[in-house]
Amino acid sequence: MPDCQRLTTDGLQALLDALRARGYRVIGPTLHDQAIVYDDIHTLDDLPAGWTDEQEAGHYRLTRRRDAALFGYAVGPHSWKRFLHPPVQRLWRARHEDDEIIVVAEPAEATRVALLGVRACELHAIAIQDRVLLGGDYRDGHYQARRRDNFIVAVNCAEAGGTCFCASMDTGPQAQHGFDLVLTELVGDGEHRFLVEAGTPEGREVLAELPASPASDAEIAAAEALLAATAASMGREMAAGDVRELLLANLEHPRWDDVASRCLTCGNCTMVCPTCFCTSEADSSDLTGTETSRSRHWDSCFTMDFSYLHGGSVRASGRARYRQWMTHKLATWHDQFGTSGCVGCGRCITWCPVGIDITEEVRAIRETRDGAPT
Amino acid sequence: MAARPDRAPPGDPLTPRVVRVLKRRRDAPRTVTLDIAADDATAFQPGQFNMLTAFGVGEVPISLSGDPADTNRRVHTIRAVGPVSSALARLAPGDALGLRGPFGSGWPMAAAHGHDVVLIAGGLGLAPLRPALYRLLAERQRYGTIALLYGTRSPDEILFRRELAAWQRRHDIRIGVTVDHAPSDWTGHVGVVTRLIPGLALDPANTLAFVCGPEVMMRFTIAALKEAGLGDAAIHLSLERNMKCAVGLCGHCQFGPVFVCRDGPVLCHDRLGGLLGLKEL
């Protein structure tokens, strides 16, 4: 960790102030409805100090920590797509005047947004959505505008959640790139401090304004040990190397029927997934018919309407819809975008109301595929 | 190997332009063809589609069915099946609608230079093939033998009847029309469209097939073409899936690794592997 600086909690407040002074709206983890969700942050008091989460398949509970760590939990039900690729986006409005129709595109919203507390898996998720929404012939102008002016403060994970498997997906727990600043929170020895490194020129500029001091070798060693311990204590794992080939060779595996018998096709997994990007569009008009508009909203491949064609759904069974979601995420995403669509954050496992575990489903197919030892 | 524009056309791809209906013709029960005044001179490729908006109702993908050489109008053949297509099919000359496009890949017209080409259409699938036929006939000397085989439900559902009759009188193209059932005054063919393939005596090494129709029809047509000796790389299909954005951003039209709107709708069969036979993919 070269050029590693240390900040106190006051120093972290100074970071918030510096970002706000630069015109950034700062969004970060807050406590709301017994979950840690992303919202506006004004002072350190807005952060969930001293809280952690218990996560298991279909299970999420907040509990108190013994210390006052500000980032002592794993990811919650929100992801940053809520702000970068929001759930509802108006696309245009049309005014009907006499015989004329005037269509006005919704202007792209370009706000300066700082994201505070972005985990390594989430940096990867943002990079994946960048490829999906900005990497092709056609770009999503709204996403592009929202991504243009971001300041990203990443946080290295000091502990793994019960459903985390970023170590398997090679997406964490340490932030490698895609941030302006990265923090590692140290709460031991009765002293609360943050190691901080810059990843961009703007990050260095901001860091230079903060009351930071050089980190000691002991602090750097402690941070490295912490990250190694996190990597070694993942709640889940997935053998990801050949999962694309595994799933594409097993599109008719009986396990799809098995998982379909448990899946409620509620779509929770797609809503909490930080890379799921699918949207649908809805047109509406006012009562007089003088103004019409189109909005797009998050959609899920678990709905019947998603694949609607000529009076019916192409994927009518739960089996087909679960298979579409999982094979897209883990297999065809590679064909489409050159990466996996899964970052190992574990949200789909935690927030599945019946506790379906994507790592377990992959394992079950692997162990019972054609030619597997029985 | 499907033809594809070099890059996205300029402008906001998600906002429709307002265009006007020039002419409306009834082609078959519940099926009309709209000529829409072109708002720009952008050429489209045979096989591409536009997104058409009935304001306040919604938007649907409709393939271009007119002559690609005619830059004054955009022609769309629409069957009224849902609320949006029904609203579009009710439009009269002078009415306004929204248009985005053209989108997607086209038939591999250039790759077919010097080859025999057989177009096989099922039902409304004749609409996206008609621009290919206009192009083939406009550049007749570039191609070998040309044939169009067209299967539909019954004689009263036959699209573009007068044009078909005119093409049937030409000596430089073979036209075969067959229906699933007919009243007794029908003297044409009755039976599945693939029955007309053997009569063409295709040269499998030198023939490209462009196929468009319902998926079941395309599956049995592929089987018949392969029986006639054509390879997967010689068979091109126009696929259909639910499309919302038409530019590869909304995720709806996925078919395995393919985004039908962006990679298709025209795709070479060798790209699809065995996926076409897979249930509920």
Add this chain to the structure above:
Amino acid sequence: MTRVGLEPIIRAHPLFAGLDEAFCQLVCGCATNVRFRACDYLFHEGEAADRLFLLRQGRVALETPTPGQGAIVFRTLDAGELVGLSWLVPPYRWAYDARALEPVRAIAMDAVCLRRKCEQDHDLGFEVMKRVVPILIERLHGTQRQMLDVYGSPS
């Protein structure tokens, strides 16, 4: 035209192409040359299926009369094709009408004669079956696909 004159025609027909000499003699012994004018019926639904027709020229429509809609044509057959399959299995009755769409020339085979020869010589019977069954399967698959009404629009 004599029966001997029919032999090269039968031999050239796809149904009997490549048939062994002795078998060919047996088959030709059941054949006669027939002609129909346009709109003539080759046979009607319910009649005894005592003949089969190898079309040489002209097209034939297979149809079923429907109250209120007249006859509905569900298949047309071209030169080179076999008209009639019901002669093959009991109760040997036609299941539909066959109408000439244009002047038709055909070889008519006496089905009773052909069935008897097939029964007497199972090798001949097997040869005939091997040639008729693929036609049967093709008609079945075609009919299945037409029944699916794939071009119909959902109501």
